[in-house]
Amino acid sequence: MVTIYDIAKKASVSPMTVSRVINNSGNIRVATREKVEKAIKELGYVPNSAARSLTSNQTKTLGLILTDISNPFFSKIARGAEDAAVETGYRVLMSNTDEDSEKEINYIDMMLSARVDGVLIAPTSDKTLDQIKRLRQHNIPVVLIDRTIEGFVGDYVLGDSYEGSRKLVEHLIEYGHRNIALINGPSNVSTARERQRGYLETLKLNDLPVHENYISEIDFKSVQAGNTKSIVDQLIQLNEKKRPTAIFAANNFIAISVMKALKELGLHVPNDISVVCFDEVEPVVYFDPFFTVAAQPAAELGKVGVKFLIERVEQKNVDQERKIILPPDIHIRKSTRKIE
Amino acid sequence: MVTIYDIAKKASVSPMTVSRVINNSGNIRVATREKVEKAIKELGYVPNSAARSLTSNQTKTLGLILTDISNPFFSKIARGAEDAAVETGYRVLMSNTDEDSEKEINYIDMMLSARVDGVLIAPTSDKTLDQIKRLRQHNIPVVLIDRTIEGFVGDYVLGDSYEGSRKLVEHLIEYGHRNIALINGPSNVSTARERQRGYLETLKLNDLPVHENYISEIDFKSVQAGNTKSIVDQLIQLNEKKRPTAIFAANNFIAISVMKALKELGLHVPNDISVVCFDEVEPVVYFDPFFTVAAQPAAELGKVGVKFLIERVEQKNVDQERKIILPPDIHIRKSTRKIE
DNA sequence: TAATTTTATGTTACCGGTAACCGAAAGCGC
DNA sequence: GCGCTTTCGGTTACCGGTAACATAAAATTA
Incomplete structure (x- = not known):
């Protein structure tokens, strides 16, 4: 795997200089920058997020915990969420609990070890509160989507x-x-x-x-x-x-x-x-x-949920909880009939 | 964030001993193991995958690149894929290309920087071959799903x-x-x-x-x-x-x-x-x-795809390419009528 | 009981980045 | 040309784990 050191050697500069070029930080002479960029291109270097996250303490990854992505309602939420995430430079780890709190716990563990920056979750039941507490103990913001649970204090985005x-x-x-x-x-x-x-x-x-x-x-x-x-x-x-x-x-x-x-x-x-x-x-x-x-508005739920989540992650608007309840559209069609 | 060092201090052992307990490697006295496990529980420690992946050179994460997860066909693939992945201890990063090769390139970049262990992809077009080459240059196995492309040599799982x-x-x-x-x-x-x-x-x-x-x-x-x-x-x-x-x-x-x-x-x-x-x-x-x-059989496509992918990742059956073509089920229903 | 083997634990270095600090080179005024 | 500031780039240490090696303690053997 190509590292920053390989680039440094090839461009005969120090690794730190390479890091500076990549992150556009500090002052770099144009000639040096070009040398480095050339080496990066030639070796096809891509930064290692894991290494980065080790110092930065953020993974640019969000956890999405839904009950079943193959359910059209949730797959739309997922789509909206993913769109909002990439747009802001985040990745999305997905999961399916099938309304099963055991599975949910495992996924929380997974999110924890992946050190996701935040979690958007449709909780399986009130028991999920313990898991949310666990996430929060690790300073991971949580936003609820589609459902609330007893005793939850925080942001959520629901349909009405x-x-x-x-x-x-x-x-x-x-x-x-x-x-x-x-x-x-x-x-x-x-x-x-x-x-x-x-x-x-x-x-x-x-x-x-x-x-x-x-x-x-x-x-x-x-x-x-x-x-x-x-x-x-x-x-x-x-x-x-x-x-x-x-x-x-x-x-x-x-x-x-x-x-x-x-x-x-x-x-x-x-x-x-x-x-x-x-x-x-x-x-x-x-x-x-x-x-x-x-x-x-399922996709919208996902979008707003991720927006809120990222704002929490990036510590904007941390002042108070936001509870968004989006109204559904009523469509009167052929499955109902006037009687009498 | 609780680290292995915090546990070590609390249990008054060395970090390495903690690591051994976590990974069940080496010889640990029962008393020591219990001490460490107690500390882990008390502090709610969860290993940092990023740090781990830095030495192990694997992330236990797979990339799933589909055109649109809100399309029921693909959401079923995703579901099957995710199921097969967790079962084997892998996480799944999801993405939606919308059949757009620009987006696809960005997602490949994302997968590359996330250092996913493998990628399951429904390619947008023959141009995707360049991206697959890029992945392979970084030693990331790729399995195609739902579609093949011109010039691709490797595993794929398709419907017939x-x-x-x-x-x-x-x-x-x-x-x-x-x-x-x-x-x-x-x-x-x-x-x-x-x-x-x-x-x-x-x-x-x-x-x-x-x-x-x-x-x-x-x-x-x-x-x-x-x-x-x-x-x-x-x-x-x-x-x-x-x-x-x-x-x-x-x-x-x-x-x-x-x-x-x-x-x-x-x-x-x-x-x-x-x-x-x-x-x-x-x-x-x-x-x-x-x-x-x-x-x-969309879910099946996803499952088999991930199975193949993980086998590649873990270097089993590396000998030859596997091309699986799953037959569709024909259902004759009411949209067709006998004529003449 | 001393020597030897085995078991249990610690130490060091490294994975790939980056923050913090530091020094050399270049630009500037006089 | 000398001192001073700014620009540019390098060094060191650390993020949180683990592999490899080293060593202490316990078990086994002579």
Whole structure:
């Protein structure tokens, strides 16, 4: 591997001079600079970040901890985050926790040993707080993305689950629906809690009753419709009066598994039942917009998250926490129908 | 930041002993080991990879250079790759070239300065060969994924574009289609070339003519249906005899933009025209399988790619190049229709 | 018990950069 | 031409680990 010493020898200067040329620091005569630059080019020298980071105490690397990059919502966050990072000269280490706190701990270890300058994380649960503390003990700034957790004090960038939820349910009510079921994600995830809160409050404000078995909870990523079918089945089995005319799926994956279950049960959307959900169901939306959704600005979440993180890393605006909550876009499409 | 020296002081041993405990190397008395481990735990010490890599000459980090991680096909590759990497104790630096060789060069620089142990790359074009050479000059193994390029000698892991293409076109022919248009990706990408080759050969084998204007070329990621509409329009304008009854879109994005264009032109799929494409159109496929596709095992591509890469990094099986070509799965669904 | 081997730990130097300090050369005024 | 300032470049030490060598302590043998 070519080092600064090889360049120094070739250009017959000291390594320090080479370092100065590379970093544009100190005073260097033009002739010397050219000599050095020529040697660098000829030997194809590229500085060793590891060596640099040893003295500078920064790695120009950020950790991105998401649940699953192959989930379109998160892959967009990742894309936005990566774009913002390179733009500012940072690299991104990626990881997938699958909502598993064991994995999460391992990734935190990885980020720690990699001495990343900061971490952008969608926490798996409130337990993540311990891991965040661990990062902070090592002076690594953390910004939360997509979700908050109990007891967290610091910057975060979220979609507005509560507001999106309110609007989706209001839309359903406007369309004449009075029996609206919620198939939620796990309640240890803040977005699920917020969506439920929005759902309940909207019903309340409209004097609509909440039936016991209208709310159920499944995995946020269960595309395979494991227990979704039995949940949907139970909803359908309810007597005429109570049977929901609309289902609010807490995210796109749940919506898909709901659609699958409905189909298997021989029900048509939206003729027999309406469906709304959070997050865009891509990419079909481009040619056949079907789902009525609350679309979150995922790439923007990633971008803003990294922006905040880098500001923390570089100690700008350290004064107070920033909590950004980006509103979703409501798209009313073909999965919902006016009734009565 | 806690260092090995802090631990050494706390445990009143030498730094070297701490290093030995951490790496389980050499002989350490149980009592000493426990002393050191206690100190490590108490101070929350995590080894500094940068310092380590300086002597070991390896970073345990791989570079993943894809065109766009928010494209579901690539996000699955990324997921598979990351999974295989962590499993073997490697980290992954991610990047998005957007098919732009300028960006690609910058990322190569980044990988070089990060001293990644290896690079898994979906090259933007034949020009990428220069960058691969650059990596190799620095002894960094490279494995290609999804695409090859002219003049590349080394390992690669691809989907079988030729075979998938053949099967898709054969399916159309079986369904009675004789006029089949191809809307391809850019011909500087090997997958596009291979898909065209499969298309042409299948037509030839079936004694079907290729009309001049049956083949067109657009961006692999043009969801926005920029010029797709004019291309589709031209195809439709052809006289009765020549007008295609089926369109072969070279990937899912193109398929979507074709669908959009057809819809805008008032044509129904598959009643008026059939459509097939490469890559699954997710996630709607789970509840409403619509597209007839050649689905590539994207996650598998990533996994195998990283496996090969790590073997190169760790100098196993260095004897010869391995070229893995994974067959796609053909799914015949509702976007194609029997005619005549 | 002394000599020898084995085990356990310490010392030194180096990986590839850079900060801090220092000295030589060049520019400047008189 | 002499002293002084500025410019330019070199030396040294250190960042946090570890390989290689050295040595002390314990175990084994004679």
